[in-house]
Amino acid sequence: MRRLLNQIQFWTRSPFPASPLTQSWKTFSKVLLAVVLMVCTLQLVASPASATSIYEIPDLVDDTWIIDKAEVISRSNEGKIGAQLADLAEKTGYEVHIVSIHRLDYDQTAQQFADKLFDRWFPTPEEGANQVLLVIDNLTNNTGIRTGEKVKSVMSDAIANSVAQESVLIPLKEGNKYNQAFLEASDRMVAVLSGKEDPGPPELKDDVMVEGTFATPEETQKSNATVWVVGFLIAATVIPMATYYFYQYMGSR
Numbered sequence: 001m002r003r004l005l006n007q008i009q010f011w012t013r014s015p016f017p018a019s020p021l022t023q024s025w026k027t028f029s030k031v032l033l034a035v036v037l038m039v040c041t042l043q044l045v046a047s048p049a050s051a052t053s054i055y056e057i058p059d060l061v062d063d064t065w066i067i068d069k070a071e072v073i074s075r076s077n078e079g080k081i082g083a084q085l086a087d088l089a090e091k092t093g094y095e096v097h098i099v100s101i102h103r104l105d106y107d108q109t110a111q112q113f114a115d116k117l118f119d120r121w122f123p124t125p126e127e128g129a130n131q132v133l134l135v136i137d138n139l140t141n142n143t144g145i146r147t148g149e150k151v152k153s154v155m156s157d158a159i160a161n162s163v164a165q166e167s168v169l170i171p172l173k174e175g176n177k178y179n180q181a182f183l184e185a186s187d188r189m190v191a192v193l194s195g196k197e198d199p200g201p202p203e204l205k206d207d208v209m210v211e212g213t214f215a216t217p218e219e220t221q222k223s224n225a226t227v228w229v230v231g232f233l234i235a236a237t238v239i240p241m242a243t244y245y246f247y248q249y250m251g252s253r
Helices: 002-012 021-049 075-092 110-121 157-167 169-173 178-193 217-252
Strands: 066-068 095-101 131-137 142-147
Touching (some): 066 075, 075 095, 075 178, 095 110, 110 131, 131 157, 131 178, 142 157, 157 169
Parallel strands (some): 066 095, 095 131
Antiparallel strands (some): 131 142
16 A cells, blocks of 8 residues: 555656646645545455345245345246255255355455355254255356265265356356356256266357456456556546646746
8 A cells, every 4th residue: 555655646746847836736646645545445445345244145944945145047047946946855855055146255255155154054064964055156256065964975076066167157158147057057956966967067168268267356356446546647647737738828828
């Protein structure tokens, strides 16, 4: 932060000899520094405040299969997937829950969110043994998945990770197809947990890269802050110079 303010002071320092405009220049610079400091503070404080906390997710009740906090899935598909997961639970005892959120805390991953929410919903190993939790953050399109011990005997960690990293992310990379992503993940997990052969992830097109193609929360926040700072630096350079030359022009007439 100190380096940033020093840089702004350098760019806003008047390059012109002392004149009646000097005092106005200094006043403008002080105002600019105050505004930039406020913007940087808001970037660091306001963004985490708007992040989704695990405590904003309601307690798990019977027949709750999808919690769409990010509002990215249609009602018809939510009903279809819910009925599919309810049927799976009745026939096998395995319960799958899918949660979408809009924003993570600055230093949190979707996997960490999934782990914390799983532990909150199922505080003992026995309660979580038959459970699956899939979390999707639609701001960064990052995912996390957590499975209980009994689930692992039917759906391995490798398959579970493939569901989160491929079945979900491939449709998202092809155009933020959230409905398709939810359906792909649900269909695959239901097949595997029902004892059927793993259908695998959707076909990956040659020009689609899944890993590393989405912005992290840190990258998103830094990008927003950079835009603000660059804009103020440009304003700090251009506006005073334009004002100076305008008065010079008017004074010569």
